[in-house]
Every structure is written in structure tokens, then in C-alpha cells.
Amino acid sequence: MRPEFPGLWKVVESRRLLWLVGLTFALIVTFQYIELPNTISSLFSSTKFPSSRNSTSLTRDSQHQSHSSNLSPAMPPSFPQKNATLVDDSGGGDGDEEVEVDKIFDTSGNATAPANATSHVASAEPPAALPLVKVEATAPTVSPSHVKENATAPVASANPPAALPLVKVNATAPTVSPSEVKENATAPAASAEPPAALPALNRSPVKENATTSQVEEDKKSTKTDAGSVSPVVRFVPDVKENSKMPDSGVMSISEMSKQLRRNRISHNRLAKKPKWVTKPDLELLQAKHEIENAPIDEKDPLLYAPLYRNVSIFKRSYELMEKMLKVYVYKEGDKPIMHSPILRGIYASEGWFMKLIESNNNKFVTKDASKAHLFYLPFSSRMLEVTLYVQDSHSHRNLIQYLKDYIDFISVKYPFWNRTSGADHFLAACHDWAPSETRKHFAKSIRALCNSDVKEGFVFGKDTSLPETFVRDPKKPLSNIGGKSASQRPTLAFFAGKPDHGYLRPILLSYWGNDKDPDLKIFGKLPRTKGNKNYLQFMKTSKYCICAKGFEVNSPRVVEAIFYDCVPVIISDNFVPPFFEVLNWESFALFVAERDIPNLKKILMSVSERRYRQMQMRVKRVQKHFLWHVKPEKYDMFHMILHSVWFNRVFQISV
Ligand SMILES: *[C@@H]1O[C@H](CO)[C@@H](O)[C@H](O)[C@H]1NC(C)=O
Ligand SMILES: *[C@@H]1O[C@H](CO)[C@@H](O)[C@H](O)[C@H]1NC(C)=O
Ligand SMILES: *[C@@H]1O[C@H](CO)[C@@H](O)[C@H](O)[C@H]1NC(C)=O
Ligand SMILES: *[C@@H]1O[C@H](CO)[C@@H](O)[C@H](O)[C@H]1NC(C)=O
Ligand SMILES: *[C@@H]1O[C@H](CO)[C@@H](O)[C@H](O)[C@H]1NC(C)=O
Ligand SMILES: *[C@@H]1O[C@H](CO)[C@@H](O)[C@H](O)[C@H]1NC(C)=O
Numbered sequence: 001m002r003p004e005f006p007g008l009w010k011v012v013e014s015r016r017l018l019w020l021v022g023l024t025f026a027l028i029v030t031f032q033y034i035e036l037p038n039t040i041s042s043l044f045s046s047t048k049f050p051s052s053r054n055s056t057s058l059t060r061d062s063q064h065q066s067h068s069s070n071l072s073p074a075m076p077p078s079f080p081q082k083n084a085t086l087v088d089d090s091g092g093g094d095g096d097e098e099v100e101v102d103k104i105f106d107t108s109g110n111a112t113a114p115a116n117a118t119s120h121v122a123s124a125e126p127p128a129a130l131p132l133v134k135v136e137a138t139a140p141t142v143s144p145s146h147v148k149e150n151a152t153a154p155v156a157s158a159n160p161p162a163a164l165p166l167v168k169v170n171a172t173a174p175t176v177s178p179s180e181v182k183e184n185a186t187a188p189a190a191s192a193e194p195p196a197a198l199p200a201l202n203r204s205p206v207k208e209n210a211t212t213s214q215v216e217e218d219k220k221s222t223k224t225d226a227g228s229v230s231p232v233v234r235f236v237p238d239v240k241e242n243s244k245m246p247d248s249g250v251m252s253i254s255e256m257s258k259q260l261r262r263n264r265i266s267h268n269r270l271a272k273k274p275k276w277v278t279k280p281d282l283e284l285l286q287a288k289h290e291i292e293n294a295p296i297d298e299k300d301p302l303l304y305a306p307l308y309r310n311v312s313i314f315k316r317s318y319e320l321m322e323k324m325l326k327v328y329v330y331k332e333g334d335k336p337i338m339h340s341p342i343l344r345g346i347y348a349s350e351g352w353f354m355k356l357i358e359s360n361n362n363k364f365v366t367k368d369a370s371k372a373h374l375f376y377l378p379f380s381s382r383m384l385e386v387t388l389y390v391q392d393s394h395s396h397r398n399l400i401q402y403l404k405d406y407i408d409f410i411s412v413k414y415p416f417w418n419r420t421s422g423a424d425h426f427l428a429a430c431h432d433w434a435p436s437e438t439r440k441h442f443a444k445s446i447r448a449l450c451n452s453d454v455k456e457g458f459v460f461g462k463d464t465s466l467p468e469t470f471v472r473d474p475k476k477p478l479s480n481i482g483g484k485s486a487s488q489r490p491t492l493a494f495f496a497g498k499p500d501h502g503y504l505r506p507i508l509l510s511y512w513g514n515d516k517d518p519d520l521k522i523f524g525k526l527p528r529t530k531g532n533k534n535y536l537q538f539m540k541t542s543k544y545c546i547c548a549k550g551f552e553v554n555s556p557r558v559v560e561a562i563f564y565d566c567v568p569v570i571i572s573d574n575f576v577p578p579f580f581e582v583l584n585w586e587s588f589a590l591f592v593a594e595r596d597i598p599n600l601k602k603i604l605m606s607v608s609e610r611r612y613r614q615m616q617m618r619v620k621r622v623q624k625h626f627l628w629h630v631k632p633e634k635y636d637m638f639h640m641i642l643h644s645v646w647f648n649r650v651f652q653i654s655v
């Protein structure tokens with residue numbers, strides 16, 4: 001007997017070792033969430049992650065998946081569970097007469113200090129984490145399923161620039177050629193050196209709590225996911241798609257493009273094969289083939305090639321959409337949550353889309369579901385909140401439940417949902433909460449979301465970025481359109497918005513507010529004027545319009561800038577700009593990393609006059625894609641939204 005003991009002990013000990021490794025791993029991941037000092041966490045992450053990868057057996061099969069996901073709470077939040085607390089950002093987006101175009105947050109004054117608010121957990125990225133750079137923290141560990149080695153966020157740029165300010169100046173200003181632009185033009189958001197210059201202005205308790213409690217949320221929801229029996233819920237590789245990003249990571253625009261390409265190539269990871277094949281499936285396959293082999297046509301007078309990733313592909317895809325796309329719109333569902341479009345305010349996009357597609361003579365709609373390529377779920381995320389959210393309850397469980405009940409209802413009544421697990425179903429939702437409300441039960445569906453945040457589970461190639469538009473007068477959505485010509489824009493850059501709206505604006509204002517620099521008109525609140533004149537005037541006479549994120553990544557300013565012929569400067573890390581599938585954003589907009597705010601002026605000044613004029617001209621040309629028409633017109637916003645949904649479905653189809 002005795003001689004056997006040593007061997008036995010060895011076994012026991014190596015087991016213990018495994019446990020230890022696993023435990024360390026779990027601890028590290030947790031630490032990352034609670035923001036250990038950068039150096040430590042990056043040290044940890046770089047050294048430990050690789051070694052712990054094996055021990056957690058990250059395999060593809062779902063059994064292991066549940067196991068390992070317990071160990072990796074660093075997964076992006078699924079949606080708030082049981083006791084999820086929420087910030088109430090409601091309060092009157094409609095009829096809002098503020099100068100600011102933000103989400104109306106705290107009209108009641110109550111929402112400002114929710115010590116335990118965890119609503120937009122994902123975006124509640126601790127501001128102090130700006131400098132938190134994890135060189136190797138690309139945590140591939142996190143996503144247990146369908147890991148693509150290379151899908152890791154770009155974050156850790158290989159060559160950390162030595163000095164902060166200057167290095168980036170050129171990189172940020174897009175170059176002239178659109179093809180080059182893709183590779184080099186984005187602000188190197190993710191370079192590896194900490195932006196020492198950024199003060200932790202707003203390391204607010206709110207965020208800290210939010211982040212910490214998120215870990216809890218994640219754990220809970222992960223378990224729920226794994227334990228759930230529903231096939232729709234269990235297969236959720238998509239959500240993890242972006243999870244290889246480190247917590248504090250930033251996905252640059254060029255990396256987003258890469259991710260999109262990768263997801264397209266491996267399209268059948270996104271949508272499973274349908275349970276049975278229908279004629280519309282085959283039509284989509286055919287369309288895909290035709291789009292991929294689109295004839296080269298870069299001279300279409302209506303489509304200015306530099307605006308698009310590939311104008312020939314867009315043109316062909318759009319043509320085919322017009323020719324064949326059929327959408328089935330569910331009639332089920334009671335007003336006001338369903339079938340009640342709101343056409344005014346900052347959430348108007350979802351309303352306009354619903355209104356237009358439900359209008360009687362929409363040529364894309366079919367009453368015969370067997371002919372449908374896509375199924376539209378006509379709910380309003382805004383009305384969901386207005387109708388069901390219990391003031392101060394800090395819970396949107398019932399909102400999620402409502403949506404789930406709806407899905408359950410239609411999936412019993414009709415065979416369509418089950419056939420694809422919802423992959424040919426889509427929704428358009430503009431409310432801040434929509435990503436979390438739809439994340440779980442619409443995991444396979446195409447979601448057109450205003451709040452298109454890489455960190456809130458936006459899936460490239462499946463989801464699409466819905467433009468947020470601030471419609472002041474639904475009868476005249478185009479009033480006041482346009483602005484001065486490039487040479488008549490004396491102000492270099494303009495921004496106005498609620499100063500306490502999210503962590504970023506205090507930083508922006510501290511650097512550039514209060515007339516610190518006469519060229520940059522960066523305001524908190526603008527003085528109220530009749531008809532919003534001040535605001536419009538600045539938009540129309542500034543070279544650049546700063547679109548700084550608020551609480552969420554999206555802002556109506558992006559479309560506003562385009563509307564007033566002003567070149568958008570987007571300062572919102574991880575924001576996926578609208579129609580990202582087809583538009584080459586860097587040809588007509590600037591993306592400035594949040595951490596580059598101190599260099600904002602330098603960056604703007606580094607753009608040559610020639611380049612500026614070129615971008616401004618392109619803004620005017622891309623404008624038609626961002627307009628609502630009471631009666632939809634070719635290439636307008638309605639068609640573009642539908643096209644992006646169509647495009648994503650076409651490239652996911654596999655039979
Ligand atoms: C670690 O992973 C590699 C490849 O992923 C595999 O070959 C090796 O067997 C694994 N080791 C253990 C201990 O699982
Ligand atoms: C949720 O909160 C309620 C009261 O706030 C508490 O009684 C309950 O235990 C909590 N549930 C969980 C799962 O934390
Ligand atoms: C806001 O809070 C106050 C107390 O602080 C409360 O009386 C009031 O009802 C709250 N308002 C809303 C809209 O919840
Ligand atoms: C929020 O947290 C505070 C303390 O941080 C606590 O007193 C309060 O009850 C919490 N509110 C909710 C709704 O959990
Ligand atoms: C991933 O990277 C490996 C080497 O790092 C390379 O061989 C492979 O082709 C890459 N895959 C993709 C999809 O880029
Ligand atoms: C950066 O841009 C400026 C102006 O566009 C130019 O003069 C300078 O040569 C550029 N620097 C580098 C390193 O390209």
C-alpha cells in the first residue's frame with residue numbers, strides 16, 4: 001500500500017495545482033473588472049492568460065462552454081438579470097425643446113445619482129480606465145465558443161508610440177485615398193501607451209459601482225444562459241464575438257472593418273442553417289452570388305464611389321433588394337408597444353422605420369409569409385419603456401419579459417421563428433436600453449440599434465447600426481437642411497450638449513470649454529434661443545461638428561452634422577457608425593479616440609484645406625442616405641436601413 005501513496009499524492013497535488021491555476025485565473029478576471037492599477041492587471045493578463053487557457057478547456061462544445069463561462073466573468077454583460085438596477089433615462093425625448101439634442105436623462109432630477117445604477121453597464125466603462133491599457137489583455141480566454149484566434153481586438157497596438165500628442169496627429173487625419181484610409185486613417189485609439197494627459201475627471205462612484213456589480217450580473221446571466229433549455233438562447237456565439245476585447249479596450253474603425261470581414265467570411269458561424277430550406281432562402285443564396293460577382297460600376301452618378309466600401313457591391317445589392325426583397329410584418333401585438341410609431345424626438349428612427357414599412361403601399365411588404373426573406377418585429381423600444389417601465393424600479397425585467405412573451409407567442413402561432421431561431425427576423429430599436437433588452441432573446445436576429453456599441457454585444461455582420469435622428473417636426477423632417485459652403489465656415493469646431501452627460505463631456509469641456517481656444521466653440525448648455533437658432537447656426541457655419549458620446553455611444557449629432565453639411569468628428573470609442581456595412585466612414589468623417597481629446601485641435605488643424613473640402617463635399621453627397629421622407633425615396637434612410645438588414649441576411653445565409 002505504502003509505495004502507492006506517493007503516486008496518489010502526485011495525482012492529488014496536480015489536481016490541486018489545476019484548481020489553483022483556475023482560481024488564479026478567475027481572480028485575475030475579476031480584478032480586471034475592479035480596475036486594479038493598470039500595470040498590475042496588464043502584467044497579470046499578459047502572463048497568466050495564455051497559461052490558463054488550456055486548463056479551462058475552452059472547447060467548442062456547449063457543455064464545456066457553460067463550464068468555462070463560469071470561470072470567465074469577463075464576458076460582455078448579457079442582459080441585466082433579476083436585480084438589475086437601471087438608470088432611468090426617460091422623461092420626454094419627445095416634444096423636447098432643449099437646445100441639446102441628447103437623450104433626456106433626468107428631467108425628474110432623480111436619475112442623476114443612482115448610486116447603484118447599472119443600466120448601461122457596458123458603456124459605463126470606468127472613465128479612469130481610459131489610461132488603463134492592457135497590452136496583452138486581449139483575453140482570448142473569454143470567449144469559449146468559436147474562438148477565432150485572430151478576432152482579438154486590435155487594442156494592443158504592436159508599436160506603442162513613444163510620445164503621446166504628435167504621433168497621432170497624422171494618423172488621425174484620414175488620407176486622401178479611400179483605400180489607404182481604411183488601413184491607416186483611424187485614430188490609433190488603441191495604442192498602447194496611457195494617455196497620461198487625461199485626468200480622471202469623472203471617476204464617479206456611479207461608474208465604479210456599475211462596473212463592479214456588472215461582474216455579478218454577468219455571473220448570474222451566464223449561468224442562466226448555460227442552463228437554459230431554449231435553443232434560441234443556448235447558441236449565442238455572436239454575443240461573444242467581440243468579447244475578445246479587453247475590458248478597457250477600444251476597437252478602432254479599421255479593426256471594426258476587419259471584424260466585419262472576418263464575420264462575413266465565416267458567415268455560417270453567425271446563422272445556423274435553417275431547419276428546412278425555403279424558396280426565399282434559395283433566392284437569397286442567388287442574390288449573394290450575384291452580389292459577390294457584381295459588375296464593376298464605379299461611375300454611377302448617384303453613387304459617389306469613395307463613400308462606399310465597395311460601390312459596385314452596394315449598387316448591385318441595392319438593385320437586388322429593390323427587385324426581390326419581401327418582408328413579412330407581424331400583425332400580432334397590441335398598441336402602444338407594438339405598431340405605435342413615434343415620429344418625433346431623439347428615438348424617432350425606430351418610429352419612422354415602423355411607420356414607413358407598415359404603411360399600406362410599401363412595396364417590400366408581403367402578406368404571404370412563405371415569400372418573405374425577412375420578418376419584421378414591429379415593436380418600439382421607446383414605447384416599451386414608456387409603457388412598462390416602473391418609475392424608479394431600476395428594473396427592466398418586465399420589459400424583457402414582454403418581448404420574450406411576444407416571441408413565444410409568434411413562435412407557437414407560426415413556424416417562421418423556429419425555422420431559423422429568429423435569424424431571418426429583425427427589429428429596429430433606438431432606445432438606450434434596446435441592446436440589453438434584446439440581447440438574449442434576439443441573439444440570432446438582426447438588430448438595427450441606435451446604441452450600437454461594440455461593448456454592448458453588437459455583432460458585426462449580424463446587427464446593424466441604426467442612425468439616431470432627432471426629428472423636431474415630423475411633418476417637415478427636412479426643414480433647415482444644409483449649411484454654408486466649405487469656405488464660409490469660420491468656426492473650426494463646434495459642440496454643445498449637456499455637460500454632465502456621461503464621463504466624456506467633462507473631459508471635453510475641461511480641455512476645450514469656456515472659450516479656452518477661440519477656434520473651438522465647445523459649450524455645455526447653449527443659451528436658449530427661439531427655434532434653436534444658435535445651435536443650428538453653429539452647425540451650419542462650423543467646419544467640424546463634434547459628436548461626443550453622452551451616456552451611450554450614439555448621438556443624434558452624427559446625423560445632424562451630415563444634415564447641416566458639417567464634417568462629423570466622432571469622439572465615442574467603440575461606436576459602430578450607421579450603415580457600417582456599406583459606407584466608408586473615414587472618407588467623410590473623422591474619428592478621434594477619446595483619449596486624444598487633448599490633441600483635438602492639433603488633429604483638426606492637421607487636416608489640409610484640400611482634404612477638408614473633399615470631406616465636406618462627401619458629407620453633402622452622403623447626406624441623402626440620412627434623410628427621412630414622408631414618402632420614401634431611393635437611397636434614403638428608410639431604404640438604407642432596410643438595405644443593411646437585407647445585406648446582413650444575404651451574407652449570413654447558408655442552407
Ligand atoms: C493545450 O492546448 C494545445 C493546443 O491548443 C493542446 O495541443 C494541448 O494538448 C493542450 N494542453 C492541455 C494540457 O490541455
Ligand atoms: C433582489 O432584490 C430583492 C430586494 O431588493 C431581494 O430580496 C432579493 O434577494 C434579490 N435577489 C437577488 C437574486 O439578488
Ligand atoms: C424624485 O425624487 C423625489 C424625492 O427625491 C420624489 O419625491 C419624486 O417623486 C421623484 N420623482 C420621480 C419622477 O420619481
Ligand atoms: C442603492 O444603494 C444604496 C447604497 O449604496 C442603498 O441604500 C439603496 O437601497 C440602493 N438602492 C437600490 C434600489 O438598490
Ligand atoms: C490567424 O492568424 C494565424 C497566424 O497568427 C494565421 O495563420 C491565420 O490565417 C489567421 N486567420 C485569419 C482568419 O486571419
Ligand atoms: C503630418 O501632417 C503634416 C500636415 O498634414 C505634414 O506636414 C507632416 O509632414 C506629416 N508628418 C508625417 C510624419 O507624415
Ligand SMILES: *[C@@H]1O[C@H](CO)[C@@H](O)[C@H](O)[C@H]1NC(C)=O
Pocket residue numbers: 175180183184
Ligand atoms: C499604412 O499602413 C501600411 C502598413 O500598415 C504602411 O505600409 C503604409 O505606408 C501606411 N500608409 C500611410 C499613408 O501611412
Ligand SMILES: *[C@@H]1O[C@H](CO)[C@@H](O)[C@H](O)[C@H]1NC(C)=O
Pocket residue numbers: 115116205206208209
Ligand atoms: C457605490 O459607491 C459608493 C461610493 O464609492 C459607495 O458608498 C456605495 O456603497 C457603493 N454601492 C455599491 C452598491 O457598491
Ligand SMILES: *[C@@H]1O[C@H](CO)[C@@H](O)[C@H](O)[C@H]1NC(C)=O
Pocket residue numbers: 291292293294295296310311312313
Ligand atoms: C468590389 O467588389 C467587386 C465584386 O466582388 C470586386 O470585383 C471589386 O474588385 C471590388 N472593388 C474594390 C475596389 O474592392
Ligand SMILES: *[C@@H]1O[C@H](CO)[C@@H](O)[C@H](O)[C@H]1NC(C)=O
Pocket residue numbers: 411412413414415418
Ligand atoms: C417553436 O419552438 C417552441 C419551443 O421550442 C415550441 O414551444 C413551439 O411549439 C414551436 N413552434 C412551432 C410552430 O412548432
